Amino acid sequence: MNPHRYHSAMEDSHRWLDFPMRDDDIVICTRSKHGTTWMQMICALLVFQTPDLPAPLPELSPWLDWTIAPKDAVFAELEEQLHRRFIKTHTPLDGIPIHPAARYIVVARHPLDAAVSLYHQGSNLNRERIAELTGVPVPGSKTTQRPELRDWLVGWTLAGNDPRKFPDIFPGVMAHLSDAWTRRAEPNILLVHYADLSADLEHEMRRIADWLEIEVPESCWAELVQAAGFAEMKAKAERTAPDPLGLMRSRDAFFRRGESGAAAELLSAEELVAYEARVETLIPKDLADWLHRP
Known part of the structure; x- marks a missing residue:
């Protein structure tokens, strides 16, 4: 059975159907504003074992x-890579083929914290530039004044949109x-909590390295952990922010705060x-407990 298709003006999960995977590929399968770029940086540091990365x-x-x-350009770019590849997707696991030998990392975050980051990211997007590149006019809802953060957040928690049409x-x-939670016992799928990265980055990086079967010399750990920290990534926003075509008004603003726990206030x-109560209707209790823990 083919994976579900997640398709919008900017994303098409069916690209994965034609992509030639390698056995040692790492797929970072994380929802928007849940720590995608952070996990990409962690994987980059583990693969290259130096903060001086060879490219943005x-x-x-x-x-x-x-x-x-363009699909062909992306595929060609990845085909030319000789290092162990680590590939980004925002598509859920049920939307991509699961290669039995590849590794898939899903980062989870407290939903309210992720939503607040999503709100601020929306303010940082250059809608006119996106319309220019996609050929899709800026929606009317994006041209009017945005609601205040609190009102927007309440609406976000009550929304009933189709998950496949509105995955954010x-x-x-x-x-x-x-979906990722149901697969957590599979040997090639790893769940990582954003709060754990925040609380003890070195411990989580070592756990991820062990799971990826990457050996890191003990002498390298201190500088790798420092390079994966929020302050260092923000300081190098021109090379770390996911904005190769100028869709953001500010790459620095992409790294806003990186904190957890304040959104619920x-x-x-x-x-x-x-x-x-809404959470209880959408996910199992054990996942809810893990997701919302301090």
């Missing part, structure tokens, strides 16, 4: 299903993580209760 991060780790970049809205995010006690 978006070149080393292309977004395969991004339709703005709440039901889509929950479907992405729920935007909602009232009643709104948080409603959010938690």
Whole structure:
């Protein structure tokens, strides 16, 4: 059975159907604003074992299903890579073929924190540039004044959009993580929590390296962990931000804060209760407990 198709003006998951995988490929399969770029940097540092990467991060780790970049060019770029490849996708695991020997990493984040980051990312996008590249006019909803963050966040938690048509809205995010959660015991799938990266980056990088079967000399760890930190990535935003075609108003603004836990404070006690009730209808309790833990 073919994977589900996730298709929009900027993404087409069916590109994966034609992509020739290698046995040692690493696929970073993470929803928007859940730590995709962070995991790309971690993988880059583990593969090259130096903070001095040979090219900007978006070149080393292309977004395969991004339709703005021609498919043949992306495939050719990846074919030319001689190092162990680490490839970006925002498509859930049920939307891509699972190669039995490749490795798939899914990063999860507290949904409210991810949503706040998504809101600010929307303000940083150059909609006119996107329309120029996609040929799709800027939607009317994007040309009017945006609601305040709190009102937008409440609406995001209550949305009922089709997960396959709107994967960044709440039901889509929950479907992405729920699908990955059901596969977590599979040997080539790893779930990583954004909060764990924040709390103990070195521990998580060592865990990821062990799982990828990458040996890192002990003398390298300190500088690799430092290079994967938020401050270092923000300082090098021109080479780390996922913006090869100028879709952002500011690459520096892409790395806004990188913190966890503050988003829930935007909602009232009643709104948080409603959010938690909604979570119960969308994902199993063990996933909810893991996802929302401190």
